[in-house]
Amino acid sequence: MNVYENKKTIFDFFRFLNERKLKEAFELLDDDLHWWIVGSIPVSGDYDFKKITFGFKMIFRAFENFQFTLKEMTGEDERVSLVAESHGIRTSTGxxxxxxxxxxxxxxxxxxxxxxxxxxxxxxxxxxSPESKEI
Structure with missing residues (x-):
């Protein structure tokens, strides 16, 4: 695969997520996936294919109108770097x-x-957190 095809795969992955075509999005993930999330909060840490696909399903259940906007993308060899933004309403806290x-x-x-x-x-x-004020 070349850089253009790799970038298209990433673009398609987020397009499918935004369209709630989860089956199609998850087909772009390797069976031996390793997804790492920064930090020390409950969602931080290491995820495999099963855990990350479950996590995305939970995001779309927990948020109303959750969407990613892709901002900047660059690629080299088999790597693609993406800057993105998300929006959604947390249904439990509003x-x-x-x-x-x-x-x-x-x-x-x-x-x-x-x-x-x-x-x-x-x-x-x-x-x-339902009790925290706007930051």
Missing amino acids: KHYNNQYHFLFTLHQGKIHKVKEYFDTVHALWVE
């Missing part, structure tokens, strides 16, 4: 979730094989 992300994807034979995900963990905790 709070607007708007986070900024950096993803570093490594692809293998056209599938997403490794991911490093960085985002604002303080904002993620805030949106979960």
Whole structure:
């Protein structure tokens, strides 16, 4: 796969997520996926294929109108770097979730094989707490 095809895979992955075509999105993930999420909050840590697909399903259940907006993407060899933003309403708290992300994807034979995900963990905790005020 070349850089253009790898970038298209990442673009398609997020397009499918935004369209709630989870089956199609998950088909772009390698069976031996390793997805790492920054920080020390409950969602931080290491995920395999089963855990990350379950996590995405939970996100779409927990948030109303959850969407990713892709901002900047660059690629080299089998790596794609993506800056993105998300928006959604947390159904349990009514709070607007708007986070900024950096993803570093490594692809293998056209599938997403490794991911490093960085985002604002303080904002993620805030949106979960019904008693916290706007930050």
